[in-house]
Amino acid sequence: MKLLELQSVHYRINRTEILRGIDLNISTGEFLTIIGPSGSGKSTLLRLLNNLNSPTSGNILYREKNINTYVPEALRVQISYVFQKPYLFGTKVIDNLKYPFKLHSKEIDLGKISALLKELNLDEDILQKNIHSLSGGEQQRIALIRSLILEPEVLLLDEITASLDPVNRSMVEDFIKQLHQRSELTILLVTHDMQQAKGLGNRTLYMNQGKIVHDMPTESFFGRGIDGELDKFMSGQR
Numbered sequence: 001m002k003l004l005e006l007q008s009v010h011y012r013i014n015r016t017e018i019l020r021g022i023d024l025n026i027s028t029g030e031f032l033t034i035i036g037p038s039g040s041g042k043s044t045l046l047r048l049l050n051n052l053n054s055p056t057s058g059n060i061l062y063r064e065k066n067i068n069t070y071v072p073e074a075l076r077v078q079i080s081y082v083f084q085k086p087y088l089f090g091t092k093v094i095d096n097l098k099y100p101f102k103l104h105s106k107e108i109d110l111g112k113i114s115a116l117l118k119e120l121n122l123d124e125d126i127l128q129k130n131i132h133s134l135s136g137g138e139q140q141r142i143a144l145i146r147s148l149i150l151e152p153e154v155l156l157l158d159e160i161t162a163s164l165d166p167v168n169r170s171m172v173e174d175f176i177k178q179l180h181q182r183s184e185l186t187i188l189l190v191t192h193d194m195q196q197a198k199g200l201g202n203r204t205l206y207m208n209q210g211k212i213v214h215d216m217p218t219e220s221f222f223g224r225g226i227d228g229e230l231d232k233f234m235s236g237q238r
Protein backbone atom coordinates (compact mmCIF):
# COMPACT_ATOMS: atom_id res chain seq x y z
CA MET A 1 0.00 0.00 0.00
CA LYS A 2 1.14 3.52 -0.79
CA LEU A 3 1.57 4.91 2.70
CA LEU A 4 3.26 8.24 2.10
CA GLU A 5 3.39 10.27 -1.06
CA LEU A 6 5.19 13.54 -1.68
CA GLN A 7 4.16 15.38 -4.80
CA SER A 8 6.45 18.11 -6.04
CA VAL A 9 7.17 19.35 -2.53
CA HIS A 10 8.97 22.66 -2.16
CA TYR A 11 9.89 24.27 1.12
CA ARG A 12 11.21 27.79 1.37
CA ILE A 13 12.35 29.88 4.32
CA ASN A 14 12.28 33.54 3.33
CA ARG A 15 13.83 33.36 -0.11
CA THR A 16 15.94 30.29 0.46
CA GLU A 17 14.73 27.10 -1.17
CA ILE A 18 15.42 24.34 1.33
CA LEU A 19 13.57 21.59 -0.55
CA ARG A 20 13.34 21.89 -4.31
CA GLY A 21 10.75 19.57 -5.77
CA ILE A 22 10.61 16.33 -3.85
CA ASP A 23 8.63 13.47 -5.39
CA LEU A 24 8.55 10.34 -3.34
CA ASN A 25 6.36 7.29 -2.73
CA ILE A 26 6.84 5.14 0.32
CA SER A 27 5.07 1.83 0.87
CA THR A 28 4.23 0.10 4.13
CA GLY A 29 7.18 -1.72 5.64
CA GLU A 30 9.94 0.04 3.71
CA PHE A 31 13.11 1.05 5.55
CA LEU A 32 14.69 4.10 3.96
CA THR A 33 18.02 5.55 4.95
CA ILE A 34 18.47 9.18 4.00
CA ILE A 35 22.00 10.41 3.50
CA GLY A 36 23.59 13.51 2.04
CA PRO A 37 25.79 16.46 2.94
CA SER A 38 25.05 18.74 5.84
CA GLY A 39 22.34 21.23 4.93
CA SER A 40 20.91 19.15 2.08
CA GLY A 41 17.43 19.14 3.65
CA LYS A 42 17.24 15.71 5.30
CA SER A 43 15.86 16.89 8.65
CA THR A 44 13.56 19.35 6.92
CA LEU A 45 12.05 16.45 4.98
CA LEU A 46 11.35 14.57 8.22
CA ARG A 47 9.87 17.69 9.83
CA LEU A 48 7.42 18.08 6.94
CA LEU A 49 6.40 14.44 7.28
CA ASN A 50 5.59 15.08 10.93
CA ASN A 51 3.65 18.23 10.09
CA LEU A 52 6.06 20.33 12.15
CA ASN A 53 6.39 22.52 9.05
CA SER A 54 4.21 22.66 5.95
CA PRO A 55 5.38 22.64 2.34
CA THR A 56 5.47 26.02 0.60
CA SER A 57 3.99 24.21 -2.39
CA GLY A 58 3.20 20.62 -3.32
CA ASN A 59 1.40 17.95 -1.33
CA ILE A 60 2.20 15.35 1.26
CA LEU A 61 -0.28 12.51 1.49
CA TYR A 62 -0.52 9.98 4.30
CA ARG A 63 -2.86 7.10 3.53
CA GLU A 64 -3.95 9.10 0.49
CA LYS A 65 -5.10 12.11 2.52
CA ASN A 66 -3.24 15.37 2.80
CA ILE A 67 -1.35 15.33 6.10
CA ASN A 68 -2.59 18.79 6.95
CA THR A 69 -6.10 17.33 7.22
CA TYR A 70 -5.11 15.21 10.24
CA VAL A 71 -5.18 16.49 13.80
CA PRO A 72 -1.43 16.97 14.45
CA GLU A 73 -1.41 15.04 17.76
CA ALA A 74 -3.21 12.11 16.13
CA LEU A 75 -0.88 12.19 13.13
CA ARG A 76 2.14 12.10 15.44
CA VAL A 77 0.90 8.90 17.05
CA GLN A 78 0.94 7.31 13.60
CA ILE A 79 4.11 9.03 12.39
CA SER A 80 6.51 9.31 15.28
CA TYR A 81 9.68 11.41 15.25
CA VAL A 82 12.81 10.79 17.32
CA PHE A 83 15.27 13.67 17.38
CA GLN A 84 19.04 13.54 17.47
CA LYS A 85 19.06 15.18 20.87
CA PRO A 86 16.68 13.23 23.08
CA TYR A 87 14.00 15.46 24.46
CA LEU A 88 12.77 14.27 27.84
CA PHE A 89 10.51 16.34 30.04
CA GLY A 90 9.34 16.52 33.65
CA THR A 91 11.35 14.94 36.42
CA LYS A 92 11.10 11.17 36.25
CA VAL A 93 11.58 8.72 33.43
CA ILE A 94 8.21 7.09 34.13
CA ASP A 95 6.41 10.40 33.44
CA ASN A 96 7.81 10.36 29.92
CA LEU A 97 6.60 6.84 29.28
CA LYS A 98 3.14 7.35 30.75
CA TYR A 99 2.65 10.59 28.85
CA PRO A 100 1.63 9.14 25.43
CA PHE A 101 -1.09 7.05 27.10
CA LYS A 102 -2.38 10.04 29.06
CA LEU A 103 -2.29 12.38 26.09
CA HIS A 104 -4.47 10.02 24.12
CA SER A 105 -6.69 8.97 27.06
CA LYS A 106 -5.53 5.36 26.91
CA GLU A 107 -5.02 2.98 29.77
CA ILE A 108 -1.38 2.90 30.83
CA ASP A 109 0.13 -0.38 29.71
CA LEU A 110 2.97 -1.07 32.12
CA GLY A 111 3.56 -4.45 30.51
CA LYS A 112 4.37 -2.79 27.22
CA ILE A 113 6.74 -0.36 28.93
CA SER A 114 8.51 -3.27 30.66
CA ALA A 115 8.83 -5.24 27.43
CA LEU A 116 10.39 -2.30 25.59
CA LEU A 117 12.77 -1.56 28.47
CA LYS A 118 13.93 -5.16 28.34
CA GLU A 119 14.44 -5.10 24.60
CA LEU A 120 16.59 -2.01 24.92
CA ASN A 121 18.56 -3.48 27.77
CA LEU A 122 17.32 -1.09 30.43
CA ASP A 123 16.54 -2.07 33.99
CA GLU A 124 13.07 -1.42 35.43
CA ASP A 125 14.49 0.76 38.18
CA ILE A 126 15.33 3.38 35.56
CA LEU A 127 11.62 4.33 35.65
CA GLN A 128 11.99 6.07 39.01
CA LYS A 129 15.20 7.87 38.09
CA ASN A 130 15.49 11.58 37.46
CA ILE A 131 15.88 12.22 33.74
CA HIS A 132 18.98 14.33 34.41
CA SER A 133 20.76 11.42 36.02
CA LEU A 134 20.67 9.35 32.82
CA SER A 135 23.53 8.96 30.37
CA GLY A 136 23.03 10.17 26.79
CA GLY A 137 22.58 6.58 25.63
CA GLU A 138 19.91 5.92 28.26
CA GLN A 139 18.08 9.13 27.42
CA GLN A 140 18.01 8.25 23.73
CA ARG A 141 16.69 4.76 24.44
CA ILE A 142 13.93 6.21 26.65
CA ALA A 143 13.00 8.68 23.90
CA LEU A 144 12.87 5.79 21.44
CA ILE A 145 10.63 3.77 23.76
CA ARG A 146 8.32 6.77 24.21
CA SER A 147 8.00 7.11 20.45
CA LEU A 148 7.08 3.43 20.05
CA ILE A 149 4.70 3.04 22.91
CA LEU A 150 1.53 3.73 20.95
CA GLU A 151 2.72 1.58 18.04
CA PRO A 152 3.20 4.07 15.25
CA GLU A 153 2.96 3.08 11.62
CA VAL A 154 5.94 5.22 10.59
CA LEU A 155 9.07 5.97 12.55
CA LEU A 156 11.21 8.99 11.67
CA LEU A 157 14.71 8.71 13.11
CA ASP A 158 16.92 11.76 12.84
CA GLU A 159 20.56 10.89 13.49
CA ILE A 160 19.52 9.18 16.69
CA THR A 161 22.85 7.45 17.23
CA ALA A 162 25.04 10.46 16.44
CA SER A 163 25.93 11.20 20.04
CA LEU A 164 26.08 7.62 21.28
CA ASP A 165 29.18 5.61 22.09
CA PRO A 166 29.83 2.51 19.93
CA VAL A 167 28.24 0.07 22.40
CA ASN A 168 25.01 2.04 22.70
CA ARG A 169 25.01 2.73 18.98
CA SER A 170 25.16 -0.91 17.99
CA MET A 171 22.54 -1.81 20.60
CA VAL A 172 20.12 0.75 19.17
CA GLU A 173 20.93 -0.34 15.60
CA ASP A 174 20.25 -4.00 16.44
CA PHE A 175 16.99 -3.08 18.12
CA ILE A 176 15.79 -1.04 15.14
CA LYS A 177 16.75 -3.79 12.73
CA GLN A 178 14.86 -6.41 14.71
CA LEU A 179 11.89 -4.11 15.17
CA HIS A 180 11.68 -3.66 11.42
CA GLN A 181 12.04 -7.37 10.74
CA ARG A 182 9.27 -8.40 13.09
CA SER A 183 6.74 -5.65 12.33
CA GLU A 184 5.21 -3.79 9.44
CA LEU A 185 6.81 -0.59 10.69
CA THR A 186 7.92 1.85 8.02
CA ILE A 187 11.18 3.58 8.93
CA LEU A 188 12.95 6.66 7.59
CA LEU A 189 16.37 7.06 9.11
CA VAL A 190 18.61 10.08 8.55
CA THR A 191 22.26 9.32 9.15
CA HIS A 192 25.77 10.52 8.47
CA ASP A 193 27.11 7.09 9.33
CA MET A 194 27.69 5.23 6.07
CA GLN A 195 28.09 1.83 7.75
CA GLN A 196 24.71 2.37 9.36
CA ALA A 197 23.10 3.42 6.08
CA LYS A 198 24.57 0.38 4.39
CA GLY A 199 23.63 -2.06 7.14
CA LEU A 200 20.15 -0.95 8.14
CA GLY A 201 17.88 0.14 5.33
CA ASN A 202 16.62 -1.49 2.18
CA ARG A 203 16.26 1.71 0.20
CA THR A 204 18.69 4.63 0.13
CA LEU A 205 17.89 8.23 -0.66
CA TYR A 206 20.84 10.47 -1.36
CA MET A 207 19.95 14.15 -1.03
CA ASN A 208 21.92 17.16 -2.17
CA GLN A 209 20.89 20.81 -2.20
CA GLY A 210 17.25 20.15 -1.41
CA LYS A 211 16.75 17.41 -4.00
CA ILE A 212 16.71 13.65 -4.04
CA VAL A 213 19.58 12.84 -6.37
CA HIS A 214 19.58 9.07 -5.95
CA ASP A 215 16.76 6.81 -4.84
CA MET A 216 17.64 3.16 -5.11
CA PRO A 217 17.87 -0.14 -3.27
CA THR A 218 20.54 0.12 -0.58
CA GLU A 219 22.44 -2.82 -2.05
CA SER A 220 22.60 -1.11 -5.43
CA PHE A 221 23.65 2.24 -3.99
CA PHE A 222 26.51 0.83 -1.99
CA GLY A 223 27.26 -2.02 -4.33
CA ARG A 224 28.67 0.10 -7.14
CA GLY A 225 32.19 0.24 -5.80
CA ILE A 226 31.57 3.76 -4.55
CA ASP A 227 33.01 3.21 -1.09
CA GLY A 228 36.08 5.24 -2.01
CA GLU A 229 33.87 8.09 -3.15
CA LEU A 230 31.55 8.32 -0.16
CA ASP A 231 33.47 11.27 1.27
CA LYS A 232 32.82 13.14 -1.95
CA PHE A 233 29.13 12.26 -1.78
CA MET A 234 28.86 13.43 1.78
CA SER A 235 30.62 16.71 1.12
CA GLY A 236 28.29 17.34 -1.82
CA GLN A 237 30.93 17.07 -4.54
CA ARG A 238 29.04 14.27 -6.30
Ligand SMILES: Nc1ncnc2c1ncn2[C@@H]1O[C@H](COP(=O)(O)OP(=O)(O)OP(=O)(O)O)[C@@H](O)[C@H]1O
Binding pocket: 013, 018, 036, 037, 038, 039, 040, 041, 042, 043, 044, 045
Ligand atom coordinates in the same frame (compact mmCIF):
# COMPACT_ATOMS: atom_id res chain seq x y z
N1 LIG B 1 14.61 27.62 10.75
C1 LIG B 1 15.50 27.80 9.76
N2 LIG B 1 15.82 29.04 9.33
C2 LIG B 1 16.69 29.22 8.31
N3 LIG B 1 17.30 28.23 7.66
C3 LIG B 1 17.03 26.98 8.05
C4 LIG B 1 16.12 26.69 9.12
N4 LIG B 1 16.03 25.35 9.25
C5 LIG B 1 16.86 24.83 8.33
N5 LIG B 1 17.45 25.80 7.61
C6 LIG B 1 18.41 25.61 6.52
O1 LIG B 1 17.89 24.63 5.67
C7 LIG B 1 18.93 23.84 5.12
C8 LIG B 1 18.59 22.39 5.32
O2 LIG B 1 18.62 22.08 6.70
P1 LIG B 1 18.42 20.62 7.25
O3 LIG B 1 18.59 20.67 8.73
O4 LIG B 1 17.17 20.06 6.71
O5 LIG B 1 19.66 19.86 6.58
P2 LIG B 1 20.27 18.44 6.90
O6 LIG B 1 20.55 17.79 5.60
O7 LIG B 1 19.40 17.72 7.87
O8 LIG B 1 21.65 18.86 7.60
P3 LIG B 1 22.51 18.11 8.73
O9 LIG B 1 23.01 16.86 8.09
O10 LIG B 1 23.61 19.09 9.01
O11 LIG B 1 21.62 17.87 9.90
C9 LIG B 1 20.20 24.27 5.80
O12 LIG B 1 20.90 25.11 4.91
C10 LIG B 1 19.73 25.03 7.00
O13 LIG B 1 20.63 26.04 7.35
